[in-house]
Amino acid sequence: MSLLPSIQDHFSLPRESCVVTSRKKANGVRVYDPGFSQQIVIEESHDENDEINIEVKNMKDMTIGHQLMNALYAIVAALFAGFLFVFCLQLLLFVVLNLSIESGATSFNKTADGEEDHSVKWFAVIGAIFSLISFSRYFAEALVIAGSFTMDAYKDHPMSRALILTDNKHGHIIIEWLFISCFCFFPIVVGCVGLLVASDRWWYYTSLSWFILVMIFFCVFYFCVIFYEVRCCYSFVANRDDADPGHMLDVLKRCILLRQTRRMSGYVNSSGLARNVFTNSKATDQAREPHIYKSSLKIHTPIWTHMVSCMPSFLYTNLSENPKFIHTIPEVQDYRPFLTKPTWSLERIFCRPEPSRYISIVRGPGALTKAQLKSSVICSFLSMFMICLLVIGFLVWFGLGAVPIIIFLIIVFMVSWSSLRNTYNLVRLGRDLIEIGEAKKANFKKLQQKYGGDEENAQAQAPDSISHRSTLTWQKLEHKKKISEAVFHTMHLERHYEATAALCWISFIVELALFSFYPTVVLFVIGDSSLGTIFIVLSVISNVRWYMHIVTVIEETGNMELVGGDTPEKLWSNQSRLNSIVGSISANAAYKGWRILIASFGFAFIAILLTTFDSGALQTSSTPLTYLPYGEWEYTGSSDMRYPTCTLSQIEGGFMNQSTMLDFAWMAGAAYIANNDTQPSLDTWFQNSPGVTDLQPVVDEFRSREDPNNEVAVKFKLISVPGPLEGQTTAVILIRGTVNQFDLLADAQLWSAAGLMQFLRAIIPFGEIWSGIFPDLVSWMNAMASTSIEKVAFYKLTTKFAEELKANGDFEHVQVTGHSLGAGLSLITGAQAKIAAVGLSAPNARISGKSYDPPITLQDINKYGFNIIPKHDFVPKVDDVADNWQQIGCSADLNQASWLCHSSVRSICELMYTCGSGNRPVFCECVTAYGYEPPTSLNGAQEKFDLLCPMPE
Numbered sequence: 001m002s003l004l005p006s007i008q009d010h011f012s013l014p015r016e017s018c019v020v021t022s023r024k025k026a027n028g029v030r031v032y033d034p035g036f037s038q039q040i041v042i043e044e045s046h047d048e049n050d051e052i053n054i055e056v057k058n059m060k061d062m063t064i065g066h067q068l069m070n071a072l073y074a075i076v077a078a079l080f081a082g083f084l085f086v087f088c089l090q091l092l093l094f095v096v097l098n099l100s101i102e103s104g105a106t107s108f109n110k111t112a113d114g115e116e117d118h119s120v121k122w123f124a125v126i127g128a129i130f131s132l133i134s135f136s137r138y139f140a141e142a143l144v145i146a147g148s149f150t151m152d153a154y155k156d157h158p159m160s161r162a163l164i165l166t167d168n169k170h171g172h173i174i175i176e177w178l179f180i181s182c183f184c185f186f187p188i189v190v191g192c193v194g195l196l197v198a199s200d201r202w203w204y205y206t207s208l209s210w211f212i213l214v215m216i217f218f219c220v221f222y223f224c225v226i227f228y229e230v231r232c233c234y235s236f237v238a239n240r241d242d243a244d245p246g247h248m249l250d251v252l253k254r255c256i257l258l259r260q261t262r263r264m265s266g267y268v269n270s271s272g273l274a275r276n277v278f279t280n281s282k283a284t285d286q287a288r289e290p291h292i293y294k295s296s297l298k299i300h301t302p303i304w305t306h307m308v309s310c311m312p313s314f315l316y317t318n319l320s321e322n323p324k325f326i327h328t329i330p331e332v333q334d335y336r337p338f339l340t341k342p343t344w345s346l347e348r349i350f351c352r353p354e355p356s357r358y359i360s361i362v363r364g365p366g367a368l369t370k371a372q373l374k375s376s377v378i379c380s381f382l383s384m385f386m387i388c389l390l391v392i393g394f395l396v397w398f399g400l401g402a403v404p405i406i407i408f409l410i411i412v413f414m415v416s417w418s419s420l421r422n423t424y425n426l427v428r429l430g431r432d433l434i435e436i437g438e439a440k441k442a443n444f445k446k447l448q449q450k451y452g453g454d455e456e457n458a459q460a461q462a463p464d465s466i467s468h469r470s471t472l473t474w475q476k477l478e479h480k481k482k483i484s485e486a487v488f489h490t491m492h493l494e495r496h497y498e499a500t501a502a503l504c505w506i507s508f509i510v511e512l513a514l515f516s517f518y519p520t521v522v523l524f525v526i527g528d529s530s531l532g533t534i535f536i537v538l539s540v541i542s543n544v545r546w547y548m549h550i551v552t553v554i555e556e557t558g559n560m561e562l563v564g565g566d567t568p569e570k571l572w573s574n575q576s577r578l579n580s581i582v583g584s585i586s587a588n589a590a591y592k593g594w595r596i597l598i599a600s601f602g603f604a605f606i607a608i609l610l611t612t613f614d615s616g617a618l619q620t621s622s623t624p625l626t627y628l629p630y631g632e633w634e635y636t637g638s639s640d641m642r643y644p645t646c647t648l649s650q651i652e653g654g655f656m657n658q659s660t661m662l663d664f665a666w667m668a669g670a671a672y673i674a675n676n677d678t679q680p681s682l683d684t685w686f687q688n689s690p691g692v693t694d695l696q697p698v699v700d701e702f703r704s705r706e707d708p709n710n711e712v713a714v715k716f717k718l719i720s721v722p723g724p725l726e727g728q729t730t731a732v733i734l735i736r737g738t739v740n741q742f743d744l745l746a747d748a749q750l751w752s753a754a755g756l757m758q759f760l761r762a763i764i765p766f767g768e769i770w771s772g773i774f775p776d777l778v779s780w781m782n783a784m785a786s787t788s789i790e791k792v793a794f795y796k797l798t799t800k801f802a803e804e805l806k807a808n809g810d811f812e813h814v815q816v817t818g819h820s821l822g823a824g825l826s827l828i829t830g831a832q833a834k835i836a837a838v839g840l841s842a843p844n845a846r847i848s849g850k851s852y853d854p855p856i857t858l859q860d861i862n863k864y865g866f867n868i869i870p871k872h873d874f875v876p877k878v879d880d881v882a883d884n885w886q887q888i889g890c891s892a893d894l895n896q897a898s899w900l901c902h903s904s905v906r907s908i909c910e911l912m913y914t915c916g917s918g919n920r921p922v923f924c925e926c927v928t929a930y931g932y933e934p935p936t937s938l939n940g941a942q943e944k945f946d947l948l949c950p951m952p953e
Helices: 064-102 122-154 158-163 171-196 202-240 248-264 303-308 346-350 370-397 402-451 455-461 501-525 529-547 550-557 568-586 590-615 661-670 675-686 696-706 741-763 767-784 786-790 795-808 821-833 858-864 894-900 904-915 942-948
Strands: 018-021 026-032 037-046 051-060 266-277 298-300 316-318 324-326 359-363 485-499 716-722 729-735 813-819 836-840 865-870 885-888
Touching (some): 064 171, 064 202, 064 741, 064 767, 122 501, 122 529, 122 568, 158 171, 158 568, 171 202, 202 248, 202 529, 202 550, 202 568, 202 767, 248 485, 248 501, 346 370, 370 402, 485 501, 550 568, 675 716, 696 795, 716 795, 729 795, 729 821, 741 767, 795 813, 821 836, 821 865, 885 904
Parallel strands (some): 836 865
Antiparallel strands (some): 018 026, 026 037, 037 051, 266 298, 316 485, 716 729
């Protein structure tokens, strides 16, 4: 009789096994195909003794070409998932920007008299905060599905097969064609067409079409996941409560009540380590109280449970006398992987989740050894120590003191204590069991020597007090060598206080009002219609999943049989599909991680916002520099190789016969000077050269026309300098850089998408090949939130000012410069207005260029822009640099160079020291603040430098 047909497939299998019969020696073969390999179960019968042998084989069913294709699919899917993550952070930034505006931290809001209104609009502020909370949930859910989509592409898309067109007779064939067409065939066709027409941009069209097709396939995957989650939840509730499926509204009410009851009720959870004779994995979920290791038992009553225990009966029902047991998803899935001697590894211990559901075999076949148990403890403690050491190293490297390090160590210890305690108890119990087993063996040997015979006779003749000494003996002696004893983690969740239906409906209405309707109204009231529309779409999709929550229904029922199915095959198919969705998406632990990460970004943005209140409009001037007497001191420049661009003599409109990087760097820093100090500073730097004039009245007149309410936060100056030819005049626009936290938010709005896309490119294999479509992707993201991005489009005002200066004919040449944010705006303004632009520490515009209005091309950036980039400065690393740039040195220590090298004064000192000061005055700060060598005295009074520039104490 064949045994193969009686073998049942568990729903945890991704695919149903297949039985293949044979006329030869083998009675049949059952094939399991989890993806990259096949497990073959072969049944052979021997006629001479009627024995049936079962042989299990593992066969690789994946060629190198197939693996490479799957890897390529995963790379493209990961690109889209990364794009989605960047898009989520961009929307988060837009919400914080609205929060900063409505909180009165900016100059956007005006009173009836045109004065700045810094009053807090609490209605809008609270709504923006609630939208931030809701967005974090929506984004986390989407990113979990995107991660599952990426893994599915790498694993030969089993979930796509199980989700899409499942009810179609030829669905499996259709989905295979759709997948390979979107991920392979169509992009290849586009590339071939581009090559045939000799297009220089054939790869651009190929990669762009590839990305779009994968995005479309993801959308289909996304909505199929939601559809099956909701449908399964509906089926579970309808079958569980014997409800009439025709009464849809009644079933939906029950779904909402289940979800709210699960969330609002009070629970008590107990966890511990247990020992048991292993029969099957379900036995570990039914561990009796005497088998639990007492010192590991931990009963935890959350604060919420203590609070609800005091609530009146119309809100909560007391079930503490007869609590309701709540199942967990791993229990329903019967998830208990084995940790045996062959499968043990330090990596598993290092990455073991807490609490772990591993079944650790400590006695019997495959039992862990003492050395393995000891190594587990050592690895757990060592892993925590190394993580602490690594982070402490970075904290010390960044110059943090002892107090932050001690606080960090305390936090790490508190977070890790539970995991370390569990590991220690696990190993301690396993060690005790091994020692007891060894003591029993020694005891039986003594009995054999005393009474003679085998172990069974010795056991029979021995006194009861000896033969039953071990408390771990639960089977007959003759089976001792055939059974295994295991140590495993147990966790029980019990509902002691159940929320009533009235409370559930009240909480449901309040949640919808606060986290869905209220933020929607606020976003439209403040005029951010694009963000409000996105919020509505995401809110509808997410709330359907949130309240028809399949995980809650499974935990309440404790099985997956209620998913339904007309035949056993259909039931298994539905269970397997649901198991894949729940394990990979619905109950994925990555959801919590994504939500924490997104919330962390949100709180970081808010922290920046809060400091805006203190410094938002206060820093209007730079610290005055201490100049040495003109004509008595100079930097002669480096005697070795100098920067080839020290003299920008070919720039259009160079002043006084030539333009220098030093002059542009100084003017970029001069944008921070207060308006009443601008002309004196110009006179000091240019030594009263004729024609160097501050034209602030021209700027004021322009702003009174174009920005009468002073709504645009950008600040800029206008100075005139002599042109390259006698009688000519050059206008130089000086755009102020980042001086407060709102400017920092503006930086993030304009360039964060490009910076995050750069990071995505760095972590994706072969990420450079996608650089060509990055400008389009960033442009799409900003277009989706065009209303928000308009609020920080400072460049529109500066571009209009530059174009007006070009058109009025008062100046033969117009140039623009700036530092930091001002430098980035300078490059954008230069490319849009077609004027020369020199930026100091400027974020670039190669990736983000298409998102501006009007868009700027790479050709315009290369033709009109020049970026001075201090080494190690992180700001000019944002966005891809164009063709014209010069890296200059930075003397700051490497651990603090990312922000210290961003100083405009430090860059001026570097250019003075390397290129020479020429006919410009030098100042003390190059030596006293930045550690450069003292300048050379032209009259031989080098010893006077210490008197003129004393070092700070």
